[in-house]
Amino acid sequence: MTAPFRRLLRSLREDRFFLILLAALVLLSAMAPARIAGYAVLVDWPTIAALTGLLALTKGLELSGALNRLGHAMVDAMATERAAALSLVSAAALLSTALTNDVALFVVVPLTLGVCRLTKMRSTRLIVFEALAVNVGSALTPIGNPQNLFIWHLANVSFGAFVWQLLPLVGGLMAALLALTAFAFEARPIRLHDDTPPAALDRGLLAASLLLYGPFLVATDLHQAAWAVAAVAAVFLLVRRSVLAQIDWGLLLIFVLMFIDLRLLAGLAVVREAMLGLGLDRPVMLYAAGIGLSQFISNVPAAIALAEYSRDWRVIAYGVNVGGFGFMVGSLANLIALRLSGDRRAWLSFLAYSIPALLVAAALGYVLLFGVGPN
Numbered sequence: 331m332t333a334p335f336r337r338l339l340r341s342l343r344e345d346r347f348f349l350i351l352l353a354a355l356v357l358l359s360a361m362a363p364a365r366i367a368g369y370a371v372l373v374d375w376p377t378i379a380a381l382t383g384l385l386a387l388t389k390g391l392e393l394s395g396a397l398n399r400l401g402h403a404m405v406d407a408m409a410t411e412r413a414a415a416l417s418l419v420s421a422a423a424l425l426s427t428a429l430t431n432d433v434a435l436f437v438v439v440p441l442t443l444g445v446c447r448l449t450k451m452r453s454t455r456l457i458v459f460e461a462l463a464v465n466v467g468s469a470l471t472p473i474g475n476p477q478n479l480f481i482w483h484l485a486n487v488s489f490g491a492f493v494w495q496l497l498p499l500v501g502g503l504m505a506a507l508l509a510l511t512a513f514a515f516e517a518r519p520i521r522l523h524d525d526t527p528p529a530a531l532d533r534g535l536l537a538a539s540l541l542l543y544g545p546f547l548v549a550t551d552l553h554q555a556a557w558a559v560a561a562v563a564a565v566f567l568l569v570r571r572s573v574l575a576q577i578d579w580g581l582l583l584i585f586v587l588m589f590i591d592l593r594l595l596a597g598l599a600v601v602r603e604a605m606l607g608l609g610l611d612r613p614v615m616l617y618a619a620g621i622g623l624s625q626f627i628s629n630v631p632a633a634i635a636l637a638e639y640s641r642d643w644r645v646i647a648y649g650v651n652v653g654g655f656g657f658m659v660g661s662l663a664n665l666i667a668l669r670l671s672g673d674r675r676a677w678l679s680f681l682a683y684s685i686p687a688l689l690v691a692a693a694l695g696y697v698l699l700f701g702v703g704p705n
Contacts, residue, residue: 341580344674347658347665348580351587358594365594372593373586377476379555381432381585381666383546383562385577388436390539390566393573394532401444408520411451415459415515416508418442422460423467423504431468431475431663433547435460439670449520454673458680459511461667462655462687466507468663469651470500475663477633477650485643495644499651502694507687538569581669585662592627592659596635610639614700620649621692624660629653648695656688657681 342348359366391397408414418438425434438460446453468474472482472492482492542562549558566573595601609615616636623632629650636646654661658668658677664684668676 338579342583345580345584346674347677348584348587351584351591354591355587355594358591362594369590373589376550376553376555377589378582378585379559380550382577382582383550383555383559384433384436385581386559386562386566386573387539387543387546388440389576390535390542390570390573392440393570393576394536394539395530396536396539397440397444399531400441401448404441404445405448405520410517410519411449412512412515412517414445414449414451414520415456415511418445418456419459419463419507419511423463423507426464426467427471427474429547430473431464431661432666434464434467435663435667435670439667443670443672451520454671454676454679455514455683457667457671458676458683459507459514461664461680462507462683464663464667465651465654465661466500466503469503469647469654470496475651475654475661476630478647480630480633480637481643481647481650484637484641484646487643492647496647496651498698499648499691499695502698503691506690510683532570535570535573538565578669581666584665584669588628588659588662588665592631596627596631605635605639610636613642613645614696616640616642616645617649617695617699620646621653621656621688624650624653625657626659628659629661645699648699652688652691652695655684655691657684660684660688 404414404417408417418441422434422438425437429437439457442456442460443453445451446456469478470493472478472489478492478496482489485492542565546558546562549555549561563574605619608619610619616639620629620632620636623635627635632653633646633650636649640646654663658664658680664680668680673679
């Protein structure tokens with residue numbers, strides 16, 4: 331048994347979320363054993379391929395030493411912890427509007443970890459705020475997250491019209507998030523606690539990682555993720571095969587289990603009957619369902635499910651984007667951020683901020699959609 335495989339097994343044995351998903355799979359399989367043969371069809375393999383490629387490219391950037399050097403530059407440029415936090419949170423939100431929420435995290439979180447190692451800032455809380463930031467920022471545009479892309483096609487409206495409808499929600503939430511960030515992080519001067527010089531730069535690995543990023547994203551957007559990740563793997567096998575060995579394969583396995591578990595759950599007769607009884611013809615119930623379903627099956631499947639019962643795209647968009655807050659499963663970006671943090675107890679800090687964020691976002695969305703009167 332190789333060392334990377336032993337590390338993976340040890341990591342999974344200690345990962346509570348993985349163990350919960352595994353236990354749920356065992357239970358669901360016992361309830362419907364005939365479906366076991368079709369489990370592979372339930373997995374969104376293009377998403378898994380895209381995540382694999384992003385993990386490899388991000389790991390390549392990290393191992394090249396570029397993020398370490400960028401972290402040193404940020405420490406030199408930022409005067410206080412509050413300024414650093416506001417900059418990183420704003421960058422995460424801005425990147426997510428164009429690069430999608432998960433790609434933004436793959437860029438910002440490794441940089442954040444590097445900055446925090448240099449300055450002894452608390453990385454977990456900052457990464458939690460970045461997870462909240464990409465949920466906010468990605469809600470603005472049709473290409474910010476997968477649920478918006480689906481809803482955009484459903485709505486058949488222009489890019490600008492979509493942005494205009496989501497702008498009040500995103501603007502309000504972003505103002506609240508930046509205010510909370512300024513309050514949560516002190517204006518304590520940043521000090522370089524790690525006096526080791528910046529890491530040596532592996533120019534070959536950096537060039538390979540950067541040159542692959544653009545074509546990989548384009549190919550993924552053209553629904554060619556499988557070929558794209560194969561090309562990325564082939565390049566790293568030639569340039570630095572250690573990159574592939576250090577990918578977080580456990581995260582990919584968790585996503586595979588999530589797809590199977592959530593789609594098995596959504597297919598249960600009791601779940602379908604409950605959906606039919608929700609009164610989704612009423613906008614306020616549709617909005618509440620978007621938030622509630624996201625907490626249990628994630629906001630992308632929630633958007634797809636609700637589109638079967640209503641074409642009120644604006645209410646669905648508000649509901650499932652608000653539903654990205656709250657529990658970890660509300661948005662796949664939450665799981666990516668917490669996993670990248672490397673802190674097994676990060677979910678506690680996440681819930682401490684994300685549950686109140688859900689309440690605030692739900693209230694704001696309700697007022698923007700329905701006003702303050704009874705509905």
